[in-house]
Amino acid sequence: MEAIRVCDLHKSYGDVHVLRGIELEIPRAECVILLGANGCGKSTLIRCLNGLAQPDRGVVDIDGVDIAGIRGRHLRSVRRRIGVVFQHFNLVPNVSVFQNVLYGALGGQPGGLLRTLPAIAPAELRDRAMACLDRVGLADRAGQDCRQLSGGQQQRVAIARTLLQDPDVLLADEPVASLDPRAGRAVMELLLDIVRERGMTVLCSLHQLELASEYGDRVVGMKAGRIELDAPRANVSRDVMGGLYQGVVRVDDAPVAEGPLPVTRSA
Amino acid sequence: MSSFNAPDANLAPPPRFRRPSPFAWVVGLVFLALLVQGVMVMEITPTRLAKGAVNLVDFIGRAFPPNPADLDVIAESMLETLYIALVGVTAGVILSVPFAFLAARNTTPHIAVRVVTRFVIAAMRTIPDLVWALIFVVAVGLGPLAGVLAIVMDTIGFAARFFSERIEEVHPGPSEALESTGAGRFSVIGGAIMPETLASMTATSLFSVEKALRSAVTLGLVGAGGIGVELAAAMRLFNYDEALTIIIAILICVLGFEQLSSAIRRHVI
Numbered sequence A: 001m002e003a004i005r006v007c008d009l010h011k012s013y014g015d016v017h018v019l020r021g022i023e024l025e026i027p028r029a030e031c032v033i034l035l036g037a038n039g040c041g042k043s044t045l046i047r048c049l050n051g052l053a054q055p056d057r058g059v060v061d062i063d064g065v066d067i068a069g070i071r072g073r074h075l076r077s078v079r080r081r082i083g084v085v086f087q088h089f090n091l092v093p094n095v096s097v098f099q100n101v102l103y104g105a106l107g108g109q110p111g112g113l114l115r116t117l118p119a120i121a122p123a124e125l126r127d128r129a130m131a132c133l134d135r136v137g138l139a140d141r142a143g144q145d146c147r148q149l150s151g152g153q154q155q156r157v158a159i160a161r162t163l164l165q166d167p168d169v170l171l172a173d174e175p176v177a178s179l180d181p182r183a184g185r186a187v188m189e190l191l192l193d194i195v196r197e198r199g200m201t202v203l204c205s206l207h208q209l210e211l212a213s214e215y216g217d218r219v220v221g222m223k224a225g226r227i228e229l230d231a232p233r234a235n236v237s238r239d240v241m242g243g244l245y246q247g248v249v250r251v252d253d254a255p256v257a258e259g260p261l262p263v264t265r266s267a
Numbered sequence B: 001m002s003s004f005n006a007p008d009a010n011l012a013p014p015p016r017f018r019r020p021s022p023f024a025w026v027v028g029l030v031f032l033a034l035l036v037q038g039v040m041v042m043e044i045t046p047t048r049l050a051k052g053a054v055n056l057v058d059f060i061g062r063a064f065p066p067n068p069a070d071l072d073v074i075a076e077s078m079l080e081t082l083y084i085a086l087v088g089v090t091a092g093v094i095l096s097v098p099f100a101f102l103a104a105r106n107t108t109p110h111i112a113v114r115v116v117t118r119f120v121i122a123a124m125r126t127i128p129d130l131v132w133a134l135i136f137v138v139a140v141g142l143g144p145l146a147g148v149l150a151i152v153m154d155t156i157g158f159a160a161r162f163f164s165e166r167i168e169e170v171h172p173g174p175s176e177a178l179e180s181t182g183a184g185r186f187s188v189i190g191g192a193i194m195p196e197t198l199a200s201m202t203a204t205s206l207f208s209v210e211k212a213l214r215s216a217v218t219l220g221l222v223g224a225g226g227i228g229v230e231l232a233a234a235m236r237l238f239n240y241d242e243a244l245t246i247i248i249a250i251l252i253c254v255l256g257f258e259q260l261s262s263a264i265r266r267h268v269i
């Protein structure tokens, strides 16, 4: 069964029809790169996949649970199995790197926040958090404030937080867009190594063509709120990917036209 | 080049003065009418002001030198004033935290809760501390408890408002990251919002202590305990020299505390 199944997904913000009938299926343990120019709706799609945004219409099925419209405890238990890595890292300021990693366990067992405070966290959890931090190569930074770290290091801390959460599905929203190219490549490689080790299902958005042509099993291309391209990476040429950046790409520039567009698919 | 020398009619600068709008005229005239009316109704005349100045000199003459005879009583009430301020502000700041989270757009459980909470906070702020003290003197009788309760109200009105404004300014990113792990509402508040706002809340709380100390001094004037009770009594019995001692004691305590508090604030931020 598919880990992620999205059917006829629509989402608007005010007058802007951002997602215009998204269809997407991702089998377990596949790594999909979501490619598209800025403003085409990638972030919105990712936010709809873990309930940070509520879709207006359509099905969002994660491991057999339709999360469109669920709330409260039910939503939290699904979210626990979906890790998210953000473009701007989203670490909590004024607390240590170690504390930030421990936050990955917030959604786990009862006890919530208290269980993740370094002073009273169970020894087993503290050890696991350190192991995650070590996996991303930052064990020696545990006691620092995250603002003392470089961007690449901050994103590694965020990855360590997701590692401790140990989700089945990983959503990454332009995880390297705010890093310089070298740090970005290193973080991208670390992220993909980790998801392969853990056998996670991945949807990772990127807006740089160069990176998209190097990573992942499959490329899904978005343009103006629709999916325009969906094929194994090996079968997609750079020219085809480049087409995603031509013409009207932003949802707020495109007239709201109904009806499906032809999707470039190849087996 | 020639265009700098020969002024063009199209480039004439705007007029030096602009005619005020009708609205400005109306506001200005109403203000002026009320001002004149007020001065006349209150019979503010040069002779009365001159007489007041003479009386003031007489008061100062009788107040000097300050009389330190009852220093022990004064010290005791000053201490009571400090206690009123400290207990009131501590309770007030602690209660402000839930009020602030209920009132902040990004943490309130429901828009209706937000509207009601904000109204309650605004009421606590706009009703002056002396009025609160009068109300609580009726409710719990004369003495420091009424003062403490008045300060609790005043502190919530002040601190909860600033806390909630700070909470509304937090970056949504960290909260979303914690929500994404499946964390509940309280975990997000405690884990992401508190760390970001704590320094600012501490600074606001220290301001509240300074404010509370100043109100605790005056609350005694309506019988709500503390040094104000002594000051009111001394004035009423024409013991101006004792009153002066009390005023000096207040000055020293409030100034000293403001110094201490701003030192702590510099350290926190």
Ligand SMILES: Nc1ncnc2c1ncn2[C@@H]1O[C@H](COP(=O)(O)OP(=O)(O)O)[C@@H](O)[C@H]1O
Residues within 6 Å of the ligand: A013, A014, A016, A018, A036, A037, A038, A039, A040, A041, A042, A043, A044, A045, A250, A251, A252
């Ligand atoms: N929270 C929001 N409120 C209003 N409009 C939004 C919001 N999020 C996204 N949008 C609209 O959706 C468009 C696409 O945004 P986004 O999904 O962030 O695209 P991408 O991630 O591909 O750059 C934006 O240009 C904006 O008009």
Ligand SMILES: [Mg+2]
Residues within 6 Å of the ligand: A042, A043, A044, A173, A174
């Ligand atoms: Mg985006």
